[in-house]
Amino acid sequence: METADLAAAEVWESDANAAALNPALGEDAGAWLRAADAAGVRGSVLFQTSGTTGAPRMACLPRSALLASARAVSAHLGLGAADRWLCALPTFHVGGFSIYARAFAGGGEVVAFSGKWDAARFAAELERGAITATSLVPTQVHDLVRARLPCPTPLRVALVGGGALPEATAGDARALGWPLLRTYGMTEACSQIATESPGSPTAPWLPILPIWEARADAEGVLSLRGAALFAGYLERGGAFHRAPDWFRTSDCVALEGGKIRFLGRADRSVKILGELVNLDTEAAAAGRLLPERGSARISRSSPHLIRAAGTATCPRRRSARDPRRCRVRHGCLTPVPRPSPGSPKSGW
Numbered sequence: 626m627e628t629a630d631l632a633a634a635e636v637w638e639s640d641a642n643a644a645a646l647n648p649a650l651g652e653d654a655g656a657w658l659r660a661a662d663a664a665g666v667r668g669s670v671l672f673q674t675s676g677t678t679g680a681p682r683m684a685c686l687p688r689s690a691l692l693a694s695a696r697a698v699s700a701h702l703g704l705g706a707a708d709r710w711l712c713a714l715p716t717f718h719v720g721g722f723s724i725y726a727r728a729f730a731g732g733g734e735v736v737a738f739s740g741k742w743d744a745a746r747f748a749a750e751l752e753r754g755a756i757t758a759t760s761l762v763p764t765q766v767h768d769l770v771r772a773r774l775p776c777p778t779p780l781r782v783a784l785v786g787g788g789a790l791p792e793a794t795a796g797d798a799r800a801l802g803w804p805l806l807r808t809y810g811m812t813e814a815c816s817q818i819a820t821e822s823p824g825s826p827t828a829p830w831l832p833i834l835p836i837w838e839a840r841a842d843a844e845g846v847l848s849l850r851g852a853a854l855f856a857g858y859l860e861r862g863g864a865f866h867r868a869p870d871w872f873r874t875s876d877c878v879a880l881e882g883g884k885i886r887f888l889g890r891a892d893r894s895v896k897i898l899g900e901l902v903n904l905d906t907e908a909a910a911a912g913r914l915l916p917e918r919g920s921a922r923i924s925r926s927s928p929h930l931i932r933a934a935g936t937a938t939c940p941r942r943r944s945a946r947d948p949r950r951c952r953v954r955h956g957c958l959t960p961v962p963r964p965s966p967g968s969p970k971s972g973w
Contacts, residue, residue: 626643626644626645626670626716631716631722631725631735632725632728632729632734632735634729636725636729637688637692637726637729639668639688640667640668641668642658642661642662642666642667642668642669642670642671642685643658643669643670643671644657644658644670644671644683645670645671645672645716645717645722646671646672646673646717647673647715647717648717650673650681652673652681657671657683657859658671660859660861660863661683661685661859661865663863664859664863664864664865665865666685666856666857666859666865668687668688668689669685669686669687669688669856670685670686670688670691670722671683671684671685671686671859672684672686672717672718672719672722672812673717674812674858680860680861681861682858682859682860682861683858683859684812684813684855684858685855685856685857685858685859685865686719686812686815686855686856687855687856689852690815690852690853690854690855690856691722691723691726691815691816691853692726692729692730693815693836693851693852693853694723694726694814694815694816694817694836694853695723695726695727695729695730695731695816696730696731697817697834697835697836697853698723698727698816698817698820698834699727699730699731701820701822701832701834702758702782702806702820702823703823704727704731704733704757704758704782705731705732705733706731706732706733707733707757708728708731708733708734708757708758709733709734709735709736709754709755709756709757709758710724710727710728710733710734710735710736710756710757710758710759710760711735711736711738711747711750711751711754711756711758711759712724712725712735712736712737712738712759712760713738713742713747713759713760713761713765714760714761714762714787718787718812719810719812719815719816720760720762720786720787720810720816721760723815723816723817724760726815726816733758736750736754736756738750742765742768744765744768744769744771744772744774745772745774747765747769748769748774748775748776748777751776751777751779751780752777752778752779755779756777756779756780757779757780757781757782758780758781758782758783758784759780759782759783759784760783760784760785760786761783761784761785762785762786762787762788763785763787763788763789763790763791763794764788766783766785766790766794766795766798766803766805767794769798769801769803770794770797770798770801773801774801775801775802776801776802776803776804780803780804781804781823782804782806782823783803783804783805783806784806784808784817784820785805785806785807785808786807786808786809786810786817790805790807790828795807795828799826804823805826806820806821806822806823806826807820807821807826807828807831808820808821808831809831809885809887811874811876812855813849813854813855813868813872813874814837814849814851814853814854814855815853815854815855816853817834818833818834818837818839818849818885819831819832819833819834819837819884819885820832820834827884829886829887830881830884830885830886831884831885831886832883832884833883833884833885836851836852836853837849837850837851837853838850838851839878839880839885840871840880841877841878841879841880842873844877844891845877845878845879845888845891846873846874846875846876846877846878846891847873847874847876847877847878847880847885848871848872848873848874849871849872849874850870850871850872854868854872855868855872856868875890875891875892876888876889876890876891877889877890877891
């Protein structure tokens with residue numbers, strides 16, 4: 626879907642399925658949409674995700690669920706028709722796409738941040754466009770702090786999601802005036818499940834939005850029920866698995882007094898640059914790409930790095946030594962230099 630089209634009423638009032646896919650992954654949107662139609666899926670937007678095996682599949686998000694989430698988030702934040710969003714997130718992720726849902730549901734406006742991410746240009750665009758709300762990922766917040774950029778006066782909401790935001794970075798950003806509100810959510814929830822309240826930072830405990838019922842089992846694994854829940858998963862072969870009334874996630878949480886605290890994943894998946902990556906799947910891919918004499922493992926503390934042992938060599942570099950460090954890029958490995966302690970990954 627083209628970004629310019631997402632503000633149009635026909636996008637949100639249509640009963641046709643649509644696909645919000647990352648073009649870099651090379652998926653055939655038409656094939657997925659035909660499969661969705663054949664499976665009886667209606668009025669949904671398809672977002673790519675992965676199962677425990679890492680095989681591509683689509684989470685089918687009904688427009689009604691996206692708009693239910695949008696209304697709940699806007700009410701929680703006190704946003705409405707007078708607000709202007711700046712979208713600096715890709716719309717093939719629900720974090721970016723949902724900005725347009727909020728603007729449509731509340732009558733606001735969205736300005737798309739074009740081109741490669743640049744913190745200084747982003748701050749200037751906020752000021753120039755009199756932007757009142759935006760959404761960011763932690764690496765973007767880090768870039769703003771590193772550049773010592775003060776928050777433009779009009780901005781009053783800066784949602785942060787897609788990964789953990791270090792407390793020190795959050796403190797530095799707030800000292801510069803950035804009105805950060807940490808969020809917790811997932812694609813299957815059409816964006817947010819819980820969000821800090823404006824003026825009342827409570828992280829790591831976040832208030833659960835009123836559209837959700839949440840419970841945790843004996844292992845602490847979260848289950849959800851609510852109006853913004855996705856319809857189900859569509860597999861590549863065309864099989865559609867409808868979401869149950871209570872959707873059991875793969876997140877371990879603590880629940881207390883209407884608030885939620887994220888504790889970790891119940892499976893071996895982590896967020897890398899906004900993408901949910903299964904460590905077992907990537908380690909297996911690394912083992913296939915490295916010669917048979919080598920082995921590969923992924924460090925949970927630095928999951929964007931694969932450490933290859935033995936006398937293996939790595940693609941595009943023949944003089945490998947033990948250990949080797951490689952970057953995961955959709956099943957491909959490329960050598961990366963050893964980062965200095967605490968050095969961040971770049972933003973979008």
